[in-house]
Amino acid sequence: MTNYCGYMGKVLVLDLTTKKTENYIWTDLDREKYIGGKAMASKILYDNLTGSETPFGPENLIVIATGPLTGTGAPSSNRFDISSLSPLTGITSSSNCGGNFGHYLKKAGLDALIIRGACEELNWVEIDNGEFVFHDAADLQDLKCGETQDTLQKKLNEAHGRQIRCGMVCIGPAGENLVRYASVISGERAAGRAGMGAVFGSKKLKAITAAGDAVPTVFDKEGAAEHRKKWVNYIRSHPLTGDQLPKLGTAGLVSSMQVHGLLSTRNYAKGQFEEFEKVNGETLAEELNVANNGCLSCPIRCTRRVPVEGKTVKGPELETLGLLGGNIENADLEQICRWNYELDELGMDTISAAGTLAWAMEANEKGIWKSGLAFGEREKLSQVFDDIAHRRGIGAELAEGSRRLSKKYGGQDFAIQSKGMELAAYEPRRAVGQGLGYAVANRGGCHLNGGYLVVLEGLGLNIDGQTPRGKADLCMVMQDLMEAISCGGQCLFTSYGVVPGFMIRNPNGLLQRAVNAVVPFAGPAVRVYNKIPEVACFNIPLIPYPTELYYTTGMKMTLGQFTRAGERSYNVERAVNARFGVSAANDKLPKRLTDAPQDPNNPKTKVPLEQMKKTYYRARGWGKNGLPGEKKLRRLGIR
Numbered sequence: 001m002t003n004y005c006g007y008m009g010k011v012l013v014l015d016l017t018t019k020k021t022e023n024y025i026w027t028d029l030d031r032e033k034y035i036g037g038k039a040m041a042s043k044i045l046y047d048n049l050t051g052s053e054t055p056f057g058p059e060n061l062i063v064i065a066t067g068p069l070t071g072t073g074a075p076s077s078n079r080f081d082i083s084s085l086s087p088l089t090g091i092t093s094s095s096n097c098g099g100n101f102g103h104y105l106k107k108a109g110l111d112a113l114i115i116r117g118a119c120e121e122l123n124w125v126e127i128d129n130g131e132f133v134f135h136d137a138a139d140l141q142d143l144k145c146g147e148t149q150d151t152l153q154k155k156l157n158e159a160h161g162r163q164i165r166c167g168m169v170c171i172g173p174a175g176e177n178l179v180r181y182a183s184v185i186s187g188e189r190a191a192g193r194a195g196m197g198a199v200f201g202s203k204k205l206k207a208i209t210a211a212g213d214a215v216p217t218v219f220d221k222e223g224a225a226e227h228r229k230k231w232v233n234y235i236r237s238h239p240l241t242g243d244q245l246p247k248l249g250t251a252g253l254v255s256s257m258q259v260h261g262l263l264s265t266r267n268y269a270k271g272q273f274e275e276f277e278k279v280n281g282e283t284l285a286e287e288l289n290v291a292n293n294g295c296l297s298c299p300i301r302c303t304r305r306v307p308v309e310g311k312t313v314k315g316p317e318l319e320t321l322g323l324l325g326g327n328i329e330n331a332d333l334e335q336i337c338r339w340n341y342e343l344d345e346l347g348m349d350t351i352s353a354a355g356t357l358a359w360a361m362e363a364n365e366k367g368i369w370k371s372g373l374a375f376g377e378r379e380k381l382s383q384v385f386d387d388i389a390h391r392r393g394i395g396a397e398l399a400e401g402s403r404r405l406s407k408k409y410g411g412q413d414f415a416i417q418s419k420g421m422e423l424a425a426y427e428p429r430r431a432v433g434q435g436l437g438y439a440v441a442n443r444g445g446c447h448l449n450g451g452y453l454v455v456l457e458g459l460g461l462n463i464d465g466q467t468p469r470g471k472a473d474l475c476m477v478m479q480d481l482m483e484a485i486s487c488g489g490q491c492l493f494t495s496y497g498v499v500p501g502f503m504i505r506n507p508n509g510l511l512q513r514a515v516n517a518v519v520p521f522a523g524p525a526v527r528v529y530n531k532i533p534e535v536a537c538f539n540i541p542l543i544p545y546p547t548e549l550y551y552t553t554g555m556k557m558t559l560g561q562f563t564r565a566g567e568r569s570y571n572v573e574r575a576v577n578a579r580f581g582v583s584a585a586n587d588k589l590p591k592r593l594t595d596a597p598q599d600p601n602n603p604k605t606k607v608p609l610e611q612m613k614k615t616y617y618r619a620r621g622w623g624k625n626g627l628p629g630e631k632k633l634r635r636l637g638i639r
């Protein structure tokens with residue numbers, strides 16, 4: 001139970017081996033410290049994993065967690081999180097999803113579900129108003145994600161004699177066959193990264209459905225309504241959230257990335273793709289975008305819908321356009337849309353699949369691993385993706401990801417991954433703060449978990465992407481802010497609004513140029529704030545999240561407390577990963593990014609990682625080993 005609104009006040013453990021549930025104690029003090037979502041999941045993993053567990057062992061846990069805003073109607077607040085020990089990285093990881101499962105999990109009466117053990121045969125689990133029913137899933141075996149969800153909907157309707165409104169998560173063939181980067185799909189959205197689908201597969205859990213009649217309460221309905229109205233108006237008037245994202249989606253970033261030399265090309269050998277105009281957001285909008293769509297309660301609606309095989313399906317995001325475009329030297333946009341759909345249907349992360357493929361193409365070219373895959377290859381790839389999902393032929397090897405392949409065959413310098421997770425499409429040698437973020441990110445090579453500094457280094461603001469100055473402190477504060485936003489249950493894309501719209505509209509205005517020049521020197525000031533964020537005992541309109549949390553839950557939340565909650569989240573995830581061997585030595589990038597300048601005539605165009613890492617650890621108050629010590633964990637109230 002809880003005294004706070006927004007939450008359902010219930011966390012359950014579901015044991016797949018015994019098919020029984022039990023309550024998990026999660027107190028209001030825990031809610032105040034961790035808010036919800038990924039921070040809550042990380043704390044649960046911290047309290048339950050010892051370091052001896054393996055990703056595919058029954059002792060591994062899956063935590064599906066919502067935030068207090070999930071399902072309350074707050075802007076873009078339908079998100080939920082899946083955390084577990086990742087088979088791709090071997091450390092804990094979280095994967096955020098915009099599908100409708102979180103919303104319906106709360107309707108079923110739960111804030112979070114902790115799954116342990118394993119089924120003997122393939123099963124799917126129905127949650128109905130907090131009651132759990134196990135169903136044999138033999139007839140769903142090898143079904144793709146769309147067909148799985150359609151079949152489950154029919155089964156539920158038939159069993160209950162009426163149309164059931166429910167949320168679902170499921171895996172496809174890739175998850176069943178333990179592809180290390182298999183995703184979990186909810187509707188058309190993916191918890192794509194880190195192989196959460198393979199953990200489902202290892203537990204022989206094909207799908208979960210959730211339905212119910214519970215409704216999360218809102219603490220101050222009038223205050224919340226007024227606040228949300230203003231926020232939605234702001235989102236709609238902002239050039240990024242009200243114009244670029246609705247018109248072009250994340251694909252709208254391709255052209256800016258090209259201009260700044262940030263577009264991964266030919267397995268990150270280059271930062272510009274000559275044929276980028278064939279695969280950018282503008283071309284997608286003009287030639288293929290037939291409709292817009294969005295996650296529940298989202299005023300941004302960034303999803304493009306495109307035609308594939310006679311259907312209208314979710315279009316590719318920027319990461320997929322970059323990595324299945326220039327990064328494998330492909331300029332066929334329709335083909336990217338088709339692969340994007342196929343990968344979602346197979347239940348496989350597009351980023352890791354494409355990153356592994358690019359490594360294989362270069363390894364083949366260099367004679368390191370003769371797979372027959374070549375840059376520019378198009379015809380064979382649909383079959384290759386199917387082979388990966390079913391672990392057939394070279395697919396069985398590609399299913400292992402680029403780190404394991406490069407360790408086996410060589411070519412580690414150009415395996416574009418960190419901690420085993422393939423990087424997104426932002427080439428960091430022209431945005432070195434993003435490079436630092438990729439390396440230190442708790443879950444591995446993730447642009448968002450890394451602080452997404454590329455937004456300040458060319459895609460929103462335009463601070464010098466080549467200088468390491470100030471980047472470590474900015475990286476930390478951005479990571480913490482994004483952690484806290486995510487914990488509430490909101491989409492990170494709302495944070496584009498943190499940069500005032502007039503600065504985006506006038507990139508060469510006097511103020512913007514002044515800000516761009518000054519920000520790299522703001523490191524010491526940012527660090528002081530990072531040390532005592534409680535000095536911000538107020539809230540500001542540009543960061544509306546703490547105020548929204550207050551109106552929804554009744555929990556008093558200042559900007560400082562919100563930042564601290566984000567820091568706590570980041571540290572608890574790091575602390576649990578320390579048990580699985582993570583330290584400064586794992587905060588690495590491939591040599592291509594740290595030792596080889598992108599422009600051979602400009603030695604600055606590489607990531608000065610070791611230099612920035614030292615400042616970053618100091619800023620975080622971590623030891624030289626890159627880990628939070630006992631004192632730090634106590635200070636944050638984690639221990």
Ligand code: SF4
Nearest residue numbers: 294295298300302491
């Ligand atoms: S901005 Fe896009 S991804 Fe985020 S909630 Fe809205 S539609 Fe979903």
